[in-house]
Amino acid sequence: MTTAQRGRPGPRRTLTDEAIVTAALELLDRRGADAVSIRGIAAELGVAPNALYTYFPDKAAVLRAVADRLIGEYDLGALANPARPWRQRLHDLALSLRSRLLDHPGATAMLLGAPMDGPRALALGEALLAVVGEAGLDERDAARASYLLIVYVLGSIALEAAEVEPTRPAPPEAQRVAARKAAFDAVPATTYPLTAASADVMSRYITTEQFRWGLDRVIDGFAGPAAAAHQ
Amino acid sequence: MTTAQRGRPGPRRTLTDEAIVTAALELLDRRGADAVSIRGIAAELGVAPNALYTYFPDKAAVLRAVADRLIGEYDLGALANPARPWRQRLHDLALSLRSRLLDHPGATAMLLGAPMDGPRALALGEALLAVVGEAGLDERDAARASYLLIVYVLGSIALEAAEVEPTRPAPPEAQRVAARKAAFDAVPATTYPLTAASADVMSRYITTEQFRWGLDRVIDGFAGPAAAAHQ
DNA sequence: ACCTGAACACCGTTCAAGT
């Protein structure tokens, strides 16, 4: 993945699409989202900034490729495995996507800033359609349901990442919850009584447990709670 | 809202927080998200760029204020009106938020780029808790459900806006669907058979009708489909 | 075909004035 040297050599062929994406991710993790600039990536690769324009038409295309790489890190084999109940496979997908993306806070903007039409995003969508089909939905509702799932997962991650963004590695869950709790405790109970009273639950939105709860509600919504019973 | 001239005059007091937010929105609508820069806003107001730093600590704070303004445009009175069924009020809120935010594509990044902790966002959250409570959920589930709703609405809008972003006014729905349809028709049916077969449904994700469908599934998920029957 | 140097037209932010 790091190199690969495709095509004929020409005068140099120092770079690869994949090498550029790797450098961008490296930079993202080490120095944060703002550091992911054309000039920064080029420096990371030891190359002049404008060299990247041989491989990508503009910065947005680079970011789209980074997003597609992150999405493609999930093993689609696990999603297709018919030995496991479909609901469980959807859980795995959603939870894995979430933790993987929260490992790179700052990547959220790349995921939501452009249509996810990369090859790996398409492959994921295809696999998702198959799984949701097993839930007994017809073609039309299967398509809608898989989109609903994507909306839920990406929406959740976006709202979680918004509270973290600047930091390079997302702090542990307990710490994020504590910070949120402090913010909600500062809400005046006189003007926002319900909010203040729910501060405890609210501060845990940002939690794996709550993410699971929402995920089950979404699945119940399109598959019916009955489906939860027989898994 | 445009001016207001609070506090003592001092040497000038030309600006207001609100005037700055207004100028930013003006710029957003007229020249797109990339034009919303500190320098751009300042030019819009006929002022030196660094003048804005008297009112906001940095650019991120300006963008957060813009996001709060957009959220606050919804009339909370309608949400609290006990004469209408709660489910209908949730629909109104979600649909109004969606169309309002799609009127400003490019605002999505501002909504998802930072925690929504502005005064108007808090007020909306408070009202939402009250409505969801009417659905018969206890305090804990009401908090979770209202967050789920927000995730759905903002997630949907983000994915929709991602396909539009650069354009200043979002093109009409029919045109957006057609563009999406063309993209899906280009998907190779041999590698992605389910995706290609569903191209028709997929291209309509971006549609008010589909948004309603997902919204109902989400509400069914936490309130039970039974609630749909008696409204 | 692929890379470079130099340049263009921008950014956000800071700092030392001025009033």
Add this chain to the structure above:
DNA sequence: ACCTGAACACCGTTCAAGT
């Protein structure tokens, strides 16, 4: 207290070379 001019350290992108 509020605004300005000037500067700093950056951006993305383009263009005319060089190999």
